[in-house]
Amino acid sequence: MRFVYSTTILGLGLAVILAAGLMAPGKALGEEAESSLTVQVRELELRQEASFLSPVITVLRYGDQVTIISRQGEWAQVSALFSDMSGWAHMSGLTEEELDLNAGQGSLFGGADSDEVALAGKGFNQAVEAEHRSTNPGLRYDWIDWMEAVKVSPEESQAFLTFGEMAPDQESIGQESMGQESMDQGGEQ
Amino acid sequence: MRTRFACLFIVLVLCGSALSCVSTGTVVSAVQSAVVVGQAAAHAQEEFTPEQEYYLGRAVGAEVLAVYSPYNNVDANLYLNQLGQTLALFSSKPQTFGGYHFLILDSEDINAFAAPGGLIFVTRGMIKCCESEEALAAVLAHEIGHVQLEHGLEAIESSRSNEVFQVLAEESLSTFGPGELGLLVDLFGDSIKDITSTMINNGYSREFEREADKAAVAILREAGYEPSGLTAMLEVMQTRLNPQGTDFAKTHPLPSERIQELGAIGVGMDTVQPLPGRQARYEQFLAMVQ
Numbered sequence: 001m002r003f004v005y006s007t008t009i010l011g012l013g014l015a016v017i018l019a020a021g022l023m024a025p026g027k028a029l030g031e032e033a034e035s036s037l038t039v040q041v042r043e044l045e046l047r048q049e050a051s052f053l054s055p056v057i058t059v060l061r062y063g064d065q066v067t068i069i070s071r072q073g074e075w076a077q078v079s080a081l082f083s084d085m086s087g088w089a090h091m092s093g094l095t096e097e098e099l100d101l102n103a104g105q106g107s108l109f110g111g112a113d114s115d116e117v118a119l120a121g122k123g124f125n126q127a128v129e130a131e132h133r134s135t136n137p138g139l140r141y142d143w144i145d146w147m148e149a150v151k152v153s154p155e156e157s158q159a160f161l162t163f164g165e166m167a168p169d170q171e172s173i174g175q176e177s178m179g180q181e182s183m184d185q186g187g188e189q
Numbered sequence: 190m191r192t193r194f195a196c197l198f199i200v201l202v203l204c205g206s207a208l209s210c211v212s213t214g215t216v217v218s219a220v221q222s223a224v225v226v227g228q229a230a231a232h233a234q235e236e237f238t239p240e241q242e243y244y245l246g247r248a249v250g251a252e253v254l255a256v257y258s259p260y261n262n263v264d265a266n267l268y269l270n271q272l273g274q275t276l277a278l279f280s281s282k283p284q285t286f287g288g289y290h291f292l293i294l295d296s297e298d299i300n301a302f303a304a305p306g307g308l309i310f311v312t313r314g315m316i317k318c319c320e321s322e323e324a325l326a327a328v329l330a331h332e333i334g335h336v337q338l339e340h341g342l343e344a345i346e347s348s349r350s351n352e353v354f355q356v357l358a359e360e361s362l363s364t365f366g367p368g369e370l371g372l373l374v375d376l377f378g379d380s381i382k383d384i385t386s387t388m389i390n391n392g393y394s395r396e397f398e399r400e401a402d403k404a405a406v407a408i409l410r411e412a413g414y415e416p417s418g419l420t421a422m423l424e425v426m427q428t429r430l431n432p433q434g435t436d437f438a439k440t441h442p443l444p445s446e447r448i449q450e451l452g453a454i455g456v457g458m459d460t461v462q463p464l465p466g467r468q469a470r471y472e473q474f475l476a477m478v479q
Contacts, residue, residue: 040239041286052278062240062286092284099238123357124241124377131374132248132381140254144247147290147308150266152274160271164322164467166413 037078037094039064044094046087050075053154057087063099235354237342239306243286246306248381249341249388253294253302253310256389260293260313265477268470269293272322273309273329279411280330280404282337289333293478298436299426302388303332305341313478314436318426321463322471323418327405330412331419334404340397344387345380352376392440399450406456416451417459423448424458 039060047054050072058080060066066078069086076094079086133141152160237245260266273291277283289307294300297314304310309332319325335341353376356369387393393401402419409416423444430438441447448458463471 041284042240042243042288044284052283090284092282123238123353124244124373124380126244127370128374128377129244129247131370132377135374136251136378138255139248139251140259141247141251143254143259143292144250144308146259147250147292148287150270150290151288152271156271157275157278160275161413163470165464166467 036065036067036081037076037096038099039066039093040095040097040099041093044089046078046080046085046089047154048087050077050088052090053158054088055154058085060089066094235350237350239286242339242342243306245377245380245384246287246304246308246341248377249304249384250308250310252381252385253304253389254292257294257296257298257310257312260295260478262293262477265474266291266293268474268477269311269329272326273333276326276330276408276412277307277333279408280333280337281407285336289336291329298434299430299438300436300440301328301332303335303341304388305336305339305384307333307336309333309336312436314429316475316478318429319422320425321418321421321461322467323409323414323461323463324422324425325418325471326412326414327409327416327419327422330405330408330414331401333408334401335393335397337404338397338400340393340401341384341388343397344393345383349376349379349383353380388440390440395442398442398447402447402451403454406451406454415459415461416456418461420448420451420456420458421461423451 039062042062044060044064045056046058046060047056060080065081066089067081069077069079071077072088074091075088076091077086078089078094133139269291274289277289285307287306289309291309291311293316294310294312296312298312299314299318300312301315302310309329311328311332315328316325319328353373356373356376392398405419406416409418426437427444430436430444432438452458
């Protein structure tokens with residue numbers, strides 16, 4: 001009986017210690033990992049300035065890693081690992097999570113094109129889509145591909161805004177919209 | 190943070206179990222139960238990655254285009270994309286895995302759809318409810334709102350999402366055999382059905398529509414458009430919707446109710462005074478979709 005009480009008390013003690021550890025103020029989101037992030041969109045454009053209307057310096061691919069040099073609102077000045085390129089990227093294209101990439105895809109920096117890299121993601125991916133398409137031949141993926149080919153460049157967006165006499169605050173482009181949750185703005189300014 | 194709370198949940202279950210334990214065997218059993226419950230809770234808190242959202246959205250879009258024909262006019266679709274993709278820059282989710290893309294559907298129905306990941310469709314009937322660029326911008330901003338708030342993904346039954354995350358947690362895709370891949374493909378197909386049946390047949394909840402309207406107002410203001418373009422469009426839509434129709438009339442709250450709710454957040458019925466250059470390019474576009 002004494003043994004049972006000891007075990008129960010020990011279990012309780014462990015649980016309380018664990019709970020205390022978990023509830024203790026942890027590091028803020030990204031406090032530690034923010035220095036190294038991974039591209040989570042198919043293509044991430046690095047720009048000269050922190051604006052979607054700024055010229056593009058280079059394009060990173062899904063799975064590429066970057067380190068943060070400084071932060072400005074929703075934008076981060078980043079440096080791409082394994083290259084000398086740096087520029088401004090919007091934080092929505094980056095994640096602190098490690099992407100669960102498929103084994104056997106080789107280096108993401110070895111020249112694989114974006115489609116091959118996209119295939120590397122775990123879960124619903126290109127392989128699953130291929131199976132879905134083969135069993136649903138009536139689906140119009142041809143038009144989806146056509147849609148995705150229509151891309152408006154920063155210059156076109158700027159011209160559209162200018163011709164339409166719209167005068168948005170340039171710094172608001174790519175920042176949180178009014179009423180939206182604000183992100184942690186740690187890091188250097 | 191979510192993982193921390195999932196672990197905390199396990200610990201709290203452990204605490205509760207320990208308090209009621211009278212034997213070592215029961216403690217072990219309680220620990221095992223807590224771990225199982227905790228794993229289920231952890232799966233429930235997982236999210237689809239942007240890449241998975243992208244592939245779901247492509248499939249949903251392909252379903253929409255199996256029902257509606259695209260309007261095959263390159264210039265009209267280019268204008269729609271210039272407007273839509275520029276607006277998306279002002280959303281709280283300006284980037285998605287594959288980006289935002291817009292397409293006109295060749296239908297007189299009054300309808301618009303937003304597939305997860307940023308594929309957005311607008312019928313010619315809907316466009317004709319828009320008498321100004323501000324009004325069309327409001328329609329697109331509302332759909333962008335659905336994307337940024339991930340309403341499409343919310344339409345997937347939670348039990349199905351949990352099953353997907355459980356399959357992914359158990360096996361690395363690299364070791365998937367045909368059976369596991371087949372299961373994932375089935376779950377993919379069922380998830381698509383969940384989304385399309387909500388989007389096309391049943392509509393989102395009133396709360397989601399209200400959230401999308403609020404997001405639209407924010408996007409329009411940031412971009413420099415007068416948000417009353419949204420109420421102007423709803424007023425025209427009100428006169429054209431067939432209450433028995435299977436389009437917007439079936440899947441959305443009444444325009445009058447939306448106008449009332451917009452009033453509550455400061456968007457009135459002010460007449461939109463379009464600028465000449467802006468209106469000229471819009472009328473040129475409108476002529477292409479008549």
